[in-house]
Amino acid sequence: MRTPSTSGGGRRLPSWRLWTLGLSAVVLAVTGTTVALQSASGQPVSAQTTAAATDTAAKSADQATTKTAATTPAASESTTATTQKAATTAKAATTTTTAAAATCTRKATKTATTKVTTVKLGVKVKGYGTEGDTEALPMAIASAPNGRSWLAWVGTNGKVYLGRLGCDDKLIGKPTSFAGIDLQDVAADKTGGVLLITKKGSCGSGPLCGGTSSPCNTMHMIRFNNSGKLVWDQQVTNLTSTRKGYTNGARFVWWYQHHGRLAYDGKNYAAYFGTAITVKNGSCVDIHEGDRLQVVNSAGNIVKAKSFDFGCSHAWTSRVIYDPAKKKFVAVCATDNECRIAQPNPYRTVAASVCDGTLFGGDLVLAKTGYWEAWTQGNAVRLSRFTTGKANKTVKPGVATEHPHMVKYGANRMVLSWGSGAKTKFRILNRSTGATIGATLTVAVKDHNYTALKEYKDGSVAYPAAGGTTTSIKIARVMPMA
Numbered sequence: 001m002r003t004p005s006t007s008g009g010g011r012r013l014p015s016w017r018l019w020t021l022g023l024s025a026v027v028l029a030v031t032g033t034t035v036a037l038q039s040a041s042g043q044p045v046s047a048q049t050t051a052a053a054t055d056t057a058a059k060s061a062d063q064a065t066t067k068t069a070a071t072t073p074a075a076s077e078s079t080t081a082t083t084q085k086a087a088t089t090a091k092a093a094t095t096t097t098t099a100a101a102a103t104c105t106r107k108a109t110k111t112a113t114t115k116v117t118t119v120k121l122g123v124k125v126k127g128y129g130t131e132g133d134t135e136a137l138p139m140a141i142a143s144a145p146n147g148r149s150w151l152a153w154v155g156t157n158g159k160v161y162l163g164r165l166g167c168d169d170k171l172i173g174k175p176t177s178f179a180g181i182d183l184q185d186v187a188a189d190k191t192g193g194v195l196l197i198t199k200k201g202s203c204g205s206g207p208l209c210g211g212t213s214s215p216c217n218t219m220h221m222i223r224f225n226n227s228g229k230l231v232w233d234q235q236v237t238n239l240t241s242t243r244k245g246y247t248n249g250a251r252f253v254w255w256y257q258h259h260g261r262l263a264y265d266g267k268n269y270a271a272y273f274g275t276a277i278t279v280k281n282g283s284c285v286d287i288h289e290g291d292r293l294q295v296v297n298s299a300g301n302i303v304k305a306k307s308f309d310f311g312c313s314h315a316w317t318s319r320v321i322y323d324p325a326k327k328k329f330v331a332v333c334a335t336d337n338e339c340r341i342a343q344p345n346p347y348r349t350v351a352a353s354v355c356d357g358t359l360f361g362g363d364l365v366l367a368k369t370g371y372w373e374a375w376t377q378g379n380a381v382r383l384s385r386f387t388t389g390k391a392n393k394t395v396k397p398g399v400a401t402e403h404p405h406m407v408k409y410g411a412n413r414m415v416l417s418w419g420s421g422a423k424t425k426f427r428i429l430n431r432s433t434g435a436t437i438g439a440t441l442t443v444a445v446k447d448h449n450y451t452a453l454k455e456y457k458d459g460s461v462a463y464p465a466a467g468g469t470t471t472s473i474k475i476a477r478v479m480p481m482a
Contacts, residue, residue, distance in 0.1 A: 104147030104167035204244025216245025232300035311344025317361030395434035419447025
């Protein structure tokens with residue numbers, strides 16, 4: 001059932017009833033649509049664009065001939081019961097690009113610089129709304145191995161769009177689209193990538209023990225190839241033709257917090273996201289909330305040994321990354337289970353907190369040893385470094401925000417970003433100590449509470465943001481540092 005809650009994290013709730021996050025709106029304005037650059041010293045610098053020959057070669061490769069290949073049928077998920085894939089999934093023929101695109105060569109400088117590029121989409125993109133964690137995420141970006149990008153966004157017509165960006169961060173060709181009502185993340189590899197999106201589902205009859213009914217939806221990994229075409233569609237919730245949302249044991253997307261992230265280990269993708277949990281209570285059902293991690297292999301099959309049904313509960317700002325040294329996925333959540341930042345399955349406290357409505361997780365990043373988690377309490381950012389369990393170091397960078405973003409930046413650094421009025425600030429940090437490097441950069445793009453920064457192999461970082469029109473998106477890129 002629905003249960004009222006206080007605003008933000010650290011809920012004051014009945015012990016077994018679910019909540020919803022109430023987030024403050026961040027009202028921002030977008031200024032300008034032209035390319036702009038700035039250095040860490042605060043001085044303008046000359047435009048740093050990809051070499052024309054490189055981008056021309058990349059675009060020529062996109063126009064290369066393609067071949068048709070049959071996809072492999074994906075096996076059903078069996079964590080709790082069998083799932084059903086969309087009929088179009090494995091039976092559809094797809095295309096794969098035969099020519100390898102040229103690698104981007106973004107120039108590194110001694111101090112960090114930023115570049116903002118406007119991408120004209122040709123179709124409308126959903127607005128930010130109040131940036132609540134129950135609202136659709138408007139856009140996401142993924143770094144391809146060749147340094148180019150996949151840009152995903154939610155349209156205003158019941159579709160999620162996917163487009164390719166060149167080395168210059170401009171759209172190449174015509175975007176493809178998929179049926180979907182919400183977007184969580186996009187990630188890429190050498191043969192394509194994966195979208196994490198929400199689709200319409202069915203609640204069934206229930207009945208609920210109380211409260212008001214809401215649509216019961218499903219979460220899906222959508223595999224696409226280098227032409228942006230569907231390869232397979234794997235549901236990572238567990239609704240079927242016989243298990244509806246209001247059936248005991250269901251895992252689905254309700255109106256509750258359900259944002260999620262993707263991570264890739266070179267063979268498998270992990271999706272870690274908020275999920276509704278249906279529990280029988282006598283002759284009716286209650287709807288609880290937690291988070292869920294599902295790992296899917298290259299054939300579209302769920303890898304049960306690396307997945308878990310639910311981890312933290314209640315959970316919000318759930319994050320996952322892959323640790324190549326340890327060869328494992330690492331996850332962190334914010335939870336009102338003892339009011340903390342924690343690792344799930346089993347619980348291990350990273351940072352203790354309090355339930356006062358101001359606890360939020362940020363992002364999880366590989367440290368030189370262990371991991372960094374950005375999080376906030378009382379509108380003040382903390383960076384906690386840990387290996388497993390309790391943090392061994394916590395840095396307070398002096399940043400006031402409820403929703404920090406952070407990502408690895410080159411070999412030895414990371415970028416922390418946050419919204420500031422109508423703009424977004426970027427700060428370079430040492431990935432070993434968390435110490436600040438250089439001056440804070442201020443960029444004229446609109447921050448979103450839940451949009452992720454993404455790292456690139458050339459050492460740059462990109463962030464997608466609202467454009468100056470309803471049919472454009474801005475890409476803010478922190479260029480590589482030498």
